[in-house]
Amino acid sequence: MSTETPSQESVADDWAQALEEQSSTSTSADDGPHVFEANATPIPTATGASTGNPMHDIQMVLDIPVQLSVELGRTRVPIKYILQLAQGSIVELDALAGEPMDVLVNGYLIAQGEVVVVNDKFGIRLTDIVTPSERMKRVSRT
Known part of the structure; x- marks a missing residue:
C-alpha cells in the first residue's frame, strides 16, 4: 500500500x-x-x-533526518549592499556558468553535480562524489 x-x-x-x-x-x-x-x-x-x-x-x-542543499554560488558583501537590494537587483556570485554545483549535507560538501529539469521541477545529477580525504583537504584550505 x-x-x-x-x-x-x-x-x-x-x-x-x-x-x-x-x-x-x-x-x-x-x-x-x-x-x-x-x-x-x-x-x-x-x-x-x-x-x-x-x-x-x-x-x-x-x-x-539531515539537511541536503545545493549551492549555486557564494559572495561576500557588506551589510549596506544587502540593505540596498530590491526586486530586480542582481547579486553576482563566485561561480561560473556551467560549473558544477556543490551538494551539501548539514553544511558539509559531499558531492558536486549539474542541474536537471523534469516537468518544471529542478533536480541535481551527481557528477562527482567527494571522498572523506578530499573533504578533509577542502576543510583545511578554508
Missing part, C-alpha cells in the same frame, strides 16, 4: 523515466543513477537492542 498521492507517483515516474533515458545514453558501469526524493517514505529499519552487528548499528542512523 502506497502513501504517496497520485501526483507524487506521477512525478516520481517522470523522474525515473528521465533518468532511465539519460542512463541508457551513457556507458556507466554502475547500476545507474539513484533518485532520492525529499518527501519519500523512509526505509523501515530494525529495532531492538544492539547486538554488536555493524549492519544493525548502521540501521540505527538511517532514519535520522
Whole structure:
C-alpha cells in the first residue's frame, strides 16, 4: 500500500523515466543513477537492542533526518549592499556558468553535480562524489 498521492507517483515516474533515458545514453558501469526524493517514505529499519552487528548499528542512523542543499554560488558583501537590494537587483556570485554545483549535507560538501529539469521541477545529477580525504583537504584550505 502506497502513501504517496497520485501526483507524487506521477512525478516520481517522470523522474525515473528521465533518468532511465539519460542512463541508457551513457556507458556507466554502475547500476545507474539513484533518485532520492525529499518527501519519500523512509526505509523501515530494525529495532531492538544492539547486538554488536555493524549492519544493525548502521540501521540505527538511517532514519535520522539531515539537511541536503545545493549551492549555486557564494559572495561576500557588506551589510549596506544587502540593505540596498530590491526586486530586480542582481547579486553576482563566485561561480561560473556551467560549473558544477556543490551538494551539501548539514553544511558539509559531499558531492558536486549539474542541474536537471523534469516537468518544471529542478533536480541535481551527481557528477562527482567527494571522498572523506578530499573533504578533509577542502576543510583545511578554508
